[in-house]
Amino acid sequence: MSKPVKQIHLAAHFPGVNNTTVWSDPAAGSQIDFSSFVHLARTAERAKFDFLFLAEGLRLREQRGRIHDLDVVGRPDTFTVLAALAGVTDRLGLAGTINSTFNEPYEVARQFASLDHLSDGRAAWNVVTSWDEFTGENFRRGGYLAREDRYARAQQFLAAVRALLDSWHGDEIVADRASGTFLDAPGPGRFDHHVDQFDISGHFNVPRSPQGHPVIFQAGDSEQGREFAASAADAIFTRHGTLDAGKAFYADVKGRLAKYGRTPEQLLILPGVTFVLGDTEADAREKADVIRHQQVSGATAITFVERLWNRDLTAYDPDGPLPDVEPLDDADPIVRGRADANRQDRAETLAQWRAVAEEKKLSIRELVIELTGRQSFIGTPAQVAQELDDFVQADASDGFILAPHLTPGGLDEFVDTVVPLLQERGVFRTEYEGTTLRDHLGLAHPDHPRTAAGAGGARAAS
Amino acid sequence: MSRPPVPLHLAVALEGAGWHPAAWREPDARPADLFTARYWADLVAEAERGLLDLVTLEDSLGLQSSVRTGPDGRTDQVRGRLDAVLTAARIAPLTRHIGLVPVAVVTHTEPFHLSKAVATLDHVSSGRAGVQVRVSATPDEAAHFGRRDVPRLPIAELDSPAGRALLDELFGEAADYVEVVRRLWDSWEDDAEIRDVATGRFIDREKLHYIDFEGRHFKVKGPSITPRPPQGQPVVAALAHRTEPFRLVAGSADLGFTTPHDTAQAASIVAEIRSEQERAGRGGETVHVFGDLVVFLDEEPGRAAERRARLDAALAAPHTGDAQVFAGTAAELADLLADFAQAGLTGFRLRPATLPYDLARITRDLVPELQRRGLFRASYQADTLRGLLGLPRPANRYTPA
Structure with a gap:
């Protein structure tokens, strides 16, 4: 069946x-x-x-x-x-x-x-x-x-x-x-x-x-x-x-x-x-790409990588390669009020990012577009x-x-x-x-008198 | 005597089936609908038909009670209510002109939440929001939160040293609370959202401000998450019966509701609030002082008093509350309001003894009577509640002059 x-x-x-x-x-x-x-x-x-x-x-x-x-x-x-x-x-x-x-x-x-x-x-x-x-x-x-x-x-x-x-x-x-x-x-x-x-x-x-x-x-x-x-x-x-x-x-x-x-x-x-x-599918893909670029401006891409590096990267060109400096592991987090502010696996993530950018020849902005998902x-x-x-x-x-x-x-x-x-x-x-x-x-109405008649337990003590 | 009449401001206070405890038993009462949006929407629509400035919606963090010290165990009166801020928001899209002023308790709640809730009420009503702040002084309501103890003080002991200390504490906290709410409303300048595509900046962060409030009771950092409301500062109101709340009205509010029982009392209340206003450095600002009255209204002479007697007969003793109870015709009420206005009250908040009956008598009998005397507007002349009350849209305290 x-x-x-x-x-x-x-x-x-x-x-x-x-x-x-x-x-x-x-x-x-x-x-x-x-x-x-x-x-x-x-x-x-x-x-x-x-x-x-x-x-x-x-x-x-x-x-x-x-x-x-x-x-x-x-x-x-x-x-x-x-x-x-x-x-x-x-x-x-x-x-x-x-x-x-x-x-x-x-x-x-x-x-x-x-x-x-x-x-x-x-x-x-x-x-x-x-x-x-x-x-x-x-x-x-x-x-x-x-x-x-x-x-x-x-x-x-x-x-x-x-x-x-x-x-x-x-x-x-x-x-x-x-x-x-x-x-x-x-x-x-x-x-x-x-x-x-x-x-x-x-x-x-x-x-x-x-x-x-x-x-x-x-x-x-x-x-x-x-x-x-x-x-x-x-x-x-x-x-x-x-x-x-x-x-x-x-x-x-x-x-x-x-x-x-x-x-x-x-x-x-x-x-x-x-x-x-x-x-058409091609049309949709093209639109999707335009939207991704609207979502991830150059400045947004820099702030995104800053969260991993945990340091000011505004001097870097978003259309250039990934920053050559190392992250600041011990500093206070530079970003607050975000769910992902506590990164535990910084070194591993950084190695992955470098590998992807190297392999696909991506700029900072292109990498962020790639990483943050279609x-x-x-x-x-x-x-x-x-x-x-x-x-x-x-x-x-x-x-x-x-x-x-x-x-x-x-x-x-x-x-x-x-x-x-x-x-x-x-x-x-x-x-x-x-x-x-x-x-x-398709969820029941909990303890509603209609459905819980006789259940008794829901009745409040007076 | 020959002064041209100054138009009055008129509000109604909506509470359950009306302000008389037996109101829910009247033939036209709708006790089965008290917890539906339609009931409140119908009442506010009626108030708006009468061109009233605003409605207030009662609220509390405990069951209604005939005694001030906690639940009374009665089964013959309305008990239970809906959150007033949310009820006001539910009604906002269905009305266009009338001000919506829910009661909100400021003793156990968070100023950050209330500030953004009232700012949002102002956004969804296009500038018609206010809030009537209320202090909670009972141990029963404190136990609902379990975060602090409030001593049990009978009303007779409020003038004892312990009573005064408690009132100073609670109303001082309320003043700090209103200060935080107001700073948060200003924490975004009006033009903070810039959407500058060239630089990718959605806001100009120079126009967002930390409020950095630190008082005796709490600290709040800011800025708000909600942009400045359309009125800039929604209207803040409070009910006041004695010196501590008079001081709150004078120092923090735009509108005070008071309960004089004759014109001499009205004059002395107004004088006390005006003097506190000077002391608070707000002498140049408009602070309305309204008189509250419970009203039974009927055009047929004697009929309102009969209704009052009939409703009182359902109780063990005649109903008396904080406010004077009026029973009579619209013309008699108009005379009374005009006398009170001579004593310095700038408007009135009428508490219909029964709903919807006495509300309809206000909008259909009293309002035309006041209009004939040149004491009330013939149409809405402003888009915002501040506008209806003659209050300017205030400059933002954080915007450089």
Whole structure:
């Protein structure tokens, strides 16, 4: 018997603070104006996408002690934009990264519960944890968390938020005018949660939301990240790689679910991907090359190699050969506020870079373009539709989070040309079937009174 | 007496099913909709139809309570609420003119987060954002965060040495918090984003500024991650009943909500705030002082008082709160507001006793009555909340003069 055809899940990533966003293009719009967010959200909803995704950063990046200025800088507040987007969309899921180091569970729980109410059940949370004091300088609680403690913090934070969300079971509000009974019992939302990171108790003040819990994302491919996702997340936002690497990752992570009493459908694997479309394959490749050069300017290439050399290389010509000097291993990192700031394998990486540049006769800029990877899917709409479908059917992912390179119109062409082909193949919805994001993703609504009737355990103590 | 009337500013405060604890039992109340976006969107749309300056949205970090010391265990009143900043953001795209001023607690939260949230509310509303800062002074709310202890002080003991020390501490912290929020709003100059393709620079980093705030309670480095909001500085408001919060209004806010019960009290509150304003070196700036009133409104004489009596009958004792309760006709209310304005109040925040009924009486009866008297605008004349309140768009403190 042949395997059933899988349905693809698709999401739109608002182009952000990284070198994949081409802000210098004449068609590039505002990264801040609400109209840009509305355009991308409505485009994604028109195409029946599962959700829109917003990343987060809490300290502007610095290089050589100064704010990095060669890339998109600045973004609005994640929660506030998602709540506003709930007002201009009906079905699209609204996902955002929210840091668990620089927040407290009570506040995050009430923000996600509120967002879920205000969107009629479309909220999703990408749980991330920072450990750097650099970002902590913007927060009263400070920021230092030992790197090895960050998953413990994330796990405890998520567990605390879930305890708060579960403190309302969903049918406390009676609102019976005749008898004057608003609540079925006094003191709803009672919680007591005492672990090493959090010592909290009292009453949560947002009633249970339509989804019960927002959809939980985990981002990151490390061993700890995989285990955290297998134990607690609904979806993984992962890095995209080859088909074989995708299959291996997929099998590994889905294989970890059984020991937590979970089934493979309860954790979706969604790599972040980029794409370039053309009328012909050659046309698409040519466009892809132009975009790569827009993404990696000469100055950007210098800052990229500076991060490995850990020293000022502005005297070098980006169109010339790699710097002949040696890296400064012992100096303080010259870049702060980036995930890759701690390079452990500098000598080995440097040797690889030198070898590639030597072999292919590449300048600094050409090498960076080579190293930082081509777009994930390049081709005609038919080719890209086929490749996306093959990737999912081969169990290398359950769908994709698409990051267009242009704000806000970078998804338009994909929606107009690739999505109809996926729909023709019968692997992508032509209408939303449910109303909540959990419906779109095929995930259960946890502890919802409808599904957990009789479970009893979710009922809060009064 | 012959002075031409100075137009009043008018706000409404939205809270649950209305400010009377039994409001949710009224026939037109929508208690089942309190946690839906549509409920709040309908109310704000009604306020905007009445050309009001702004709505405030109540919030707190704990369950509502009839006592100030913590949860009261009641089951006959509305309990539970949605985050006010997010509710305001949800409504912003559905409205065009009215100011949106959510309450935000500044005791346990992060100024960096609130600053960018309100800046973003200003971006998504094209310049209509404000924030009403609120101090949390109960041990119960502190336990929700588990990061500090707040002593349990009954309201009667606020004038004891311990009570005053606590209020000084909490309101001093609130002042520092607002300072951080405001510096972060200015931490990007308006023209910091340059997109200079020739040099590859997206921003001119000389126009981004570390705020380097160091106070008694916290340090914040900056700059914000969010560019300067359209208004430059969104409107900061606070509710104030006594000296410590009067000082916060005078030193840090654009708008104070006060609760005088007669014109003499109104005059003395205004005088105290004006004098604190001078002391804070803000004598030349516009700081609005609004009076808060809970209102039952009906055109038929006596009917509002009847409604009030009927709602009070559902309680063990008649409802009294911090603000004066008015029950009467629109004309009577207009007379009262005009008297209060003579005492120096620049506007009013009306708290509808029941929703949506008393809100509709404000927009459909009171507003036309004030318009007939030349006391209220006939159409919206500004695009931003600061504009509606007659506040200029401020220069950026970090831009060289």
